[in-house]
Amino acid sequence: MARPERIVVLGGGPAGITAGWRLAEQGICATVIERDAVVGGMAQTIRRGPYAVDYGPHTFHVRQTEESRRIIETIRPFFGKDPLVLTRGTRVLLHGKYYVYPLELMQVLTGLNPLLSLRIMADYAVATIGSLINPPQREDSFEDWGVRNLGRTLYDLCFGIYSERVWGLPTSQISSKQAQRVAKLNLRDIVLRILGIKADPAAYFTEYMYPRAGISTLYENMAARMTEAGGQVLVGSAVTALERAGDRVTAVRYLRDGQTHRLECDGVVTTLPLPALVGMVEPALSPEVVAHAGRLRYRSMRLINVVLDRDRLTDFHWVYLSDRKFRCNRMSEQKNVSGDMVPDGKTVLCIELSCWKGDELWNASDEEIFAIAMRDLEATGLGVTRAEVSDYWIVPLATAYPVYELGFEEHLGPVLDGVSLANVHTIGRHGLFLNNSMDDNVLLGVRVADAIAERGSDGRRWFEEMTAYADLKFQGK
Numbered sequence: 001m002a003r004p005e006r007i008v009v010l011g012g013g014p015a016g017i018t019a020g021w022r023l024a025e026q027g028i029c030a031t032v033i034e035r036d037a038v039v040g041g042m043a044q045t046i047r048r049g050p051y052a053v054d055y056g057p058h059t060f061h062v063r064q065t066e067e068s069r070r071i072i073e074t075i076r077p078f079f080g081k082d083p084l085v086l087t088r089g090t091r092v093l094l095h096g097k098y099y100v101y102p103l104e105l106m107q108v109l110t111g112l113n114p115l116l117s118l119r120i121m122a123d124y125a126v127a128t129i130g131s132l133i134n135p136p137q138r139e140d141s142f143e144d145w146g147v148r149n150l151g152r153t154l155y156d157l158c159f160g161i162y163s164e165r166v167w168g169l170p171t172s173q174i175s176s177k178q179a180q181r182v183a184k185l186n187l188r189d190i191v192l193r194i195l196g197i198k199a200d201p202a203a204y205f206t207e208y209m210y211p212r213a214g215i216s217t218l219y220e221n222m223a224a225r226m227t228e229a230g231g232q233v234l235v236g237s238a239v240t241a242l243e244r245a246g247d248r249v250t251a252v253r254y255l256r257d258g259q260t261h262r263l264e265c266d267g268v269v270t271t272l273p274l275p276a277l278v279g280m281v282e283p284a285l286s287p288e289v290v291a292h293a294g295r296l297r298y299r300s301m302r303l304i305n306v307v308l309d310r311d312r313l314t315d316f317h318w319v320y321l322s323d324r325k326f327r328c329n330r331m332s333e334q335k336n337v338s339g340d341m342v343p344d345g346k347t348v349l350c351i352e353l354s355c356w357k358g359d360e361l362w363n364a365s366d367e368e369i370f371a372i373a374m375r376d377l378e379a380t381g382l383g384v385t386r387a388e389v390s391d392y393w394i395v396p397l398a399t400a401y402p403v404y405e406l407g408f409e410e411h412l413g414p415v416l417d418g419v420s421l422a423n424v425h426t427i428g429r430h431g432l433f434l435n436n437s438m439d440d441n442v443l444l445g446v447r448v449a450d451a452i453a454e455r456g457s458d459g460r461r462w463f464e465e466m467t468a469y470a471d472l473k474f475q476g477k
């Protein structure tokens, strides 16, 4: 197939900007269209006065795989001067105590009340023997999967309560495919470690890389290099329509400064959320695809950034707030990731609160949301008081996580099939409906650009490759 001349990339987050840079680097005419005023997507760094803070913690995972090492070598210059190499410093707050994360089972068992520890071990033994005698016959819910692998008590304590809050659904209504994310959170590792078996190197990682001035440096540098190589990055430009002639997209329309613009193209790489993308195709895709797209949901978030008048609160990168009393999921301390981002004598916490777009929490005033975060902060036992808060700001994230409700695959399959037109390639967290991390999305950006450079636009082949890729991801690989 002929090498395409003009590729339009929709969205300038980690997946899109990587694809754009890599296409431009190979001499292909690439344009990234990004709605926000800056690139980086959810991996943006917000700069406010003397503070620089990411959208929650955003460290770049270094996995013990050949592919991970290769990709990091390729993008290393974009991390800027003297990047940080960090060792995972995360904790879980359980029953008032901070445990190292990923959880060390012995630490949990010895730290908890002895009766609870006995219950954990008894439940775990029952669950293990039960699944050996009676292995599961079919795909089941996240709850069934967790209880079968860990026993009821350990599952509820470490994952059940927390997951219900993050997802806003009982875990009996969440697919066991959600375990894809949990594997990354090393739940499986707990079991493997109990058995004395080494964990999968793709899931087990303890190292991060991080640019000193904030994660967005990585993507800003990529965008700059893309422009140098002849590509174009259009920020402040919201894609509104994809013009289709048969099974090909021939042009993309976008809104910039109140004006509609039109860009003709030979191929499209999209990172947009699937329901939004489906709604933009003209003439519309089949009513079945449109109906299935309406069944895919994303969980939203409000990120509460709190400035404290003290040099540091903890020495953790982030802490999961697992106990039932909390309403927020996680708290991170930016300064512990990079000391260059917050001045001496101050520290900034980012507290994550899950919600559905349009629900009570999404619509609540900043004051109400701040009050919820403060109550949780006070409940951490770290001694934070309202008097030492000198500033706060709240960031909304409409599409934070794809939600794997039971049976979501029946909708996802037809949507991915429907949008994968002959010259449309979908990638990224929202574009594939995959709860994957930045390194996965950078890798996908490189892969799609290399595929287009090598064989031209081929959305159908890309769809098949991504179906196989997603299957592996759902197995935690």
Ligand SMILES: Cc1cc2nc3c(=O)[nH]c(=O)nc-3n(C[C@H](O)[C@H](O)[C@H](O)COP(=O)(O)OP(=O)(O)OC[C@H]3O[C@@H](n4cnc5c(N)ncnc54)[C@H](O)[C@@H]3O)c2cc1C
Binding pocket: 010, 011, 012, 013, 014, 015, 016, 033, 034, 035, 036, 039, 040, 041, 042, 043, 055, 056, 057, 058, 059, 060, 061, 237, 238, 239, 240, 271, 272, 273, 352, 397, 400, 401, 427, 428, 429, 430, 431, 436, 437, 438, 439, 441
């Ligand atoms: C709280 C939180 C913490 C996280 N922490 C980590 C971490 O520590 N490490 C890690 O590796 N990953 C982390 N992640 C995941 C990481 O953010 C994602 O993997 C990554 O940002 C996904 O990249 P993407 O390009 O696929 O999507 P996005 O980052 O969402 O980028 C999509 C882009 O498309 C743009 N867009 C949407 N609609 C339009 C439109 N109509 N027109 C034009 N542009 C549009 C958006 O503005 C956005 O810039 C975290 C995620 C969250 C929510």
